Amino acid sequence: MAHLPELIQDLALILLVGAFVTIIFKRIKQPLVLGYIIAGFFVGPHFHLVPTIVDTENIETFAELGVIFLLFSLGLEFSFKKLLRVGGYASxxxxxxxxxxxxxxxxxGHLLGWSQMDSLFLAGMLASSSTTIILRAFDELGVKTMQFARVVFGVLVVEDIIVILLMVLLSTVAVTEQFEGGEILFTVFKLAFFLALWFLLGIYLLPSFLKKARKWMDEETLLIFSIGLCLGMVILATQVGFSAELGAFVMGSILAETTLAEKVEHLTKPVKELFGTVFFVSVGMMIDPGAMLQYGFPIAIVTMLTIGGKFLFSGLGALLSGQPLKQAVQVGMSMAQIGEFAFIVAALGMSLGVISEFLFPIAVGVSAITTFTTPYMIKYSEPFYKWLARVPLARWKDRIEQYATGTEKLRANPAWKVLFKEYIRIIVINSIVLVAILLLFRYAVLPLIDGRIANTYVQYAVIVGTATLVAAPFLWAIVFQKPRCYAYQEMWMDTTTNKSPLIAIEIVRVIIGVLLIGLFVDQLTSTSIALWITLPVILPVILLFSRRIQRLYQRIEERFISNLNERENSLARATNRGRLDQKNEEVQSGLQAWNAHIVEMEVPPLATYAGTCLKDLRWKDTYGIQVVYIRRGENMIHLPGGDHRLLPHDQVGILGTDEQMQLLKTSFESEEDVQYNDMEIEDIALEQVLLQMQHPLVGKSIAHSGLREDTSGQVQVVGVERDGVRMLNPEASLVFEAGDIVWFVGNRKSIRDVRNSGAMERATTGAKVA
Structure with missing residues (x-):
């Protein structure tokens, strides 16, 4: 008998047990993540009724791949532009x-007597809420269209990126065992720099390559290429000193900005689910029931901390961002749980060997409890708000609402705010590229030239000249690039109040540019040479060739912006969705003080009101809402009038408050109660029946024959042959005559009953005559 590797047996056991357990969890409507973890407990060393995993080392490798692909998939759903769009309130x-x-x-953790590292990783485990659990609860409770849900989705997007950064910091602290603020601050800056650099390079290079190679990329090639990019970035991230998870997330977020994002996500989903299952099962293998009983007190403490702390601080954050008290309470009670990221953080600590084993059962116990409490927290958030507003916060309610209204007024986008954003964008992005070029020349090009040129000054001239040539477009942009916004033009024309501050800003940016050029040269040569080269040589050269450098920079910038917006522009060309989302955001920001927002809802296929004019629906009078647009396929109807009709699958933009939306929802989602018969395809037949004089159908029209009612709608007339003339699909007013050959389609038994009814009628008539 051939030898079968233990890894194959273990995978078979993991996947089969995982499949059976998740079927049960789907049946009882619980998160699949918990099902995978319980399946892991069943195949782990602490449960002996089923076989146990043997090749744990290879399973751990598969689990690491699971984390990588989970983070890669999260990056595909993330998009840096989505982070910018969620707004300040979510951040x-x-x-x-x-x-x-x-x-x-x-x-x-310190109060419980845990080590410093255990306490740090407990903090990381509590940092994020569960997107999976929240989405499932919102679906079940039907609150996805409410305004606080939009805030929660934005917060979850920001949480994802912050938790990724926390994982990097935790892994850095765990490896270096350095807790000094300076070391952590340096790590943060280093991380921010490399994130921005990878993103800029990725957006500049990757979409262009995919565009040119697309015609040669079938699904198989795209899958292989995507996974190769993911693992390649994982290697690069670990070489630079960051975690593999960060590299996978960054590559996913870069691919998320390409036109192939949805296709890559679709192709890699089975890979993610396979290895992700192994990861969560491996987490469950570490559960020790004895340890969970032993640490029941810490589990209870951390659970109360999670529910109470997340409710309090999420609600406080929402209040500080300018949300009304009601929405702040709803946001806080929605976020009161931990989820899959807690297991990833705990697995990171275990793989580094820096945390105690009891953190796993604590994470699982807290996750299980908060999973069950989340739907109830969301359901009772509004009654709890009413109690808060009536009793504990009665004196403060008006002040809180005034603060929210005042914050909304400040959220308006004045010209100076737009202008400052443009200046910061120009300086920061080009500075990052400049530092990257500097690092490239210092650590790659300079060692190649060093020693090959005898004269030191010639060597300096070659290295500085080459580096300046490469960096010239970005040096020019820092010093001279004008902001591309209407605010700049309007303010520059306003000579009375705005021109002097603008001149001051231009002077400051020139000083920043000169300092950066000096730093650039100083790092490649020496300080004295940098002082003598920066102002007398490099700056005049940049001024002299300003037009050419500007054209080169504009080509680089246009290509980057084109790649960055390629996916959105493609979607916008197909559906106008991109511009619509942007316009909705503008409208909603203006209506925040009114507690109103725009929700897009789809007309059900069997809606009772389908085809009815808006004026006849009277939704505005009944519910107080306004239909602001109807999106039908690729066509858009803006501000529809009363004569416009709603059709099945229309996407309808509705403006109103949460209360108005909830009242409308019952009517909007109402569908006709269509009765479906259980006729099998084999029972359907096409048969002809000759109508004798005594047949009960003779003398009756098709409409009044009772044929449909008598057969429960399972027989229809498709043709009538009379005196050699054939009538296909006859009108309902046609009257049957003796001698007609009628073609019926429908249930074979019902057609037989129609034929036999003529024989029964003849028998009855014969009996009466006798």
Missing amino acids: ITAVVEIVFISLLGYFT
Whole structure:
């Protein structure tokens, strides 16, 4: 008998047990992640009723791949532009929640007597809420269209990126065992620099390559190429000193900006689910029931900390960002759980060997409890808000609402705010590229030239000249590039108030540019040479060739912007969706103070009101809402009038408050109760029946024959042959005559009953005559 590797047996066991357990969890409507973890417990060393995993080393390798592909998939769904679009309210809420709950988790670990590293990783485990659990609860409770849900989705997007960064910091601290603020600050800056650099290079190069190679890329090639890019970035990230998970996430987020993002996500989904299953099962293998009983007290403490702390700090963050009290309470109660990221953080600590084993059962126990409490927290958030507003916060409610209204006024986008954003964008992005070129020449080009040119000054001239040639477009942009926005033109024309501050800003940016050029040269040569080259040589050269450098920079910038917006432009050309989303965001930001927002809802296929004019629906009078657009396929109807009709599958943009939306929802989702018969395809037949004089159908029209009612709709007339004339699909007014040959289609038994009814009628008539 051939030898079968233990890894194959283990995979068969993991996948089969995982499949059976998740079927049960789907049946009881619980998160599949918990099902995988329980399946892991069944095949682990602490449960002996089923076989146990043998080749744990290879399973751990598969689990590491699972984390990599989970983070790669998260990056594909992420998109850096989505982070920019979620707005300040989501960023403030997420930062406040993560900072305070992490600090609370860290100090709780110390109070429980845990080590410093255990406390740090507990803080990391509490940092994020579960997207999976929240989405499932929103679906079940039907609150996805409410305004607070939009805030929660934005917070989850920001949380994803912050938790990724936290994982990098935790792994750095765990490896170096350095807790000094300077070391951590340096790691943060280093991480931000490499994230920005990878993103800029990836967006500049990758979409262009995919565009040119697309016609040669079938699904198989695209799958292989995507996984290769993911693993390649994993290697690069670990070489630079970051975690493999960060590399996978970054590559996913870069691919998310390409036109092939959806296809890559579709192709890699089975890979992610396979290895992701192995990862979560491997987490469950570490569960020790004895340890969970032993650490029941810490599980209870951390559970209360999670529910209470996340509710308090998420709600506080939402209030600080300018959300009304009601929405702040709803956001806080929605975020009160931990999910899959807690297991990833705990697995990171275990793989590095820096945390205690009891953190796993604690994470699993807390996740299980908060999974069951989340739907109830969301369901009772509004009654809880009413109690808060009526009793504890009655004196403060008006002040909180005034603060939210005032914050909304400040959220308006004045010209100076737009202009400052443009200046910061120009300086930061080009500075990052400049530093990358500097690192490339210092650590790659300079060692190649060093020693090959005898004269030191000639060597300096070659290296500085070459580096300046490469960096010239970005040096020019820092010093001279004008902001591309209407605000700049309007302010420059306003000579009375704005021109002087603009001149001051231009002077400051020139000083920044000169300092950066000096730093650039100083790092490649020496300080004295940098002082003598920067102002007298490099700056005049850049001025002299300014037009050519500007054209080159504009080509680089246009290509980058084209690649960055390629996916959105493609979608916008197909559906106008990109511009529509942008316009919705503008409208919603203006209506925040009114507690109103725009929700897009799809007309059900069997909607009772399908085909009815808007004026006849009277939704505006009944519910107080306004239909602002109807999207039908690729066509858009803006501000539809009363004569416009809603058709099945129309995407309808509705403006209103949460309360109005909830009242409308019942009517909007109402569908006709269509009865479906259980006729099998084999039972359907086409048969002809000759109508004798005594047949009950003779003398009756098709409409009044009772044929449809008598056969429960299972027989229809498709043809009538009369005196050699054939009538296909006769009208309902046709009257049957003796001698007609009628063609029926439908249930074979029902047609037989129609034929036999004529024989029964003849028998009855004969009996009466006798």
